[in-house]
Amino acid sequence: MSKLQVRAFLYQLGCFAILFIAGRYIVAMYTGLTGLWIPMTAFIVATLISPKFQAVKTKDGEKLYMKWIFIKGIREIG
Numbered sequence: 001m002s003k004l005q006v007r008a009f010l011y012q013l014g015c016f017a018i019l020f021i022a023g024r025y026i027v028a029m030y031t032g033l034t035g036l037w038i039p040m041t042a043f044i045v046a047t048l049i050s051p052k053f054q055a056v057k058t059k060d061g062e063k064l065y066m067k068w069i070f071i072k073g074i075r076e077i078g
Contacts, residue, residue, distance in 0.1 A: 004055035004062050011053045011066075011077075019046035053077070 001009075023042035027033055033041060051068035064077040 002055060002062060004064050008053035008055045008064055012050070016046050016050045019050050 020042050023045045024039060027041050027045075028038050031041075049069060051066050053064065053066050055062055055064050065074050066077050067074045
C-alpha cells in the first residue's frame with residue numbers, strides 16, 4: 001500500500017467512526033430502539049452518509065480523491 005492509500009483508508013475510517021458514534025448517540029437518545037438495533041442502525045446510516053476516499057494513479061502521479069453524497073461530483077484532496 002502506498003502512502004496515499006493508507007491516508008485514504010485512515011480518512012475513511014475516521015469519518016466513519018465519527019459518524020457512527022454520533023449516529024449511535026442520536027439513535028439511542030431520540031428513538032425507541034433498544035438492544036442490537038441501536039448499533040445496527042448507526043452502522044447503516046454511517047455507511048451511507050460517510051465520504052468515500054480513494055487514491056488514484058494518474059499521469060501526474062498518485063492523487064487522493066473524495067466523493068460524498070452532500071457535494072456534487074468528485075473532489076481532489078490536497
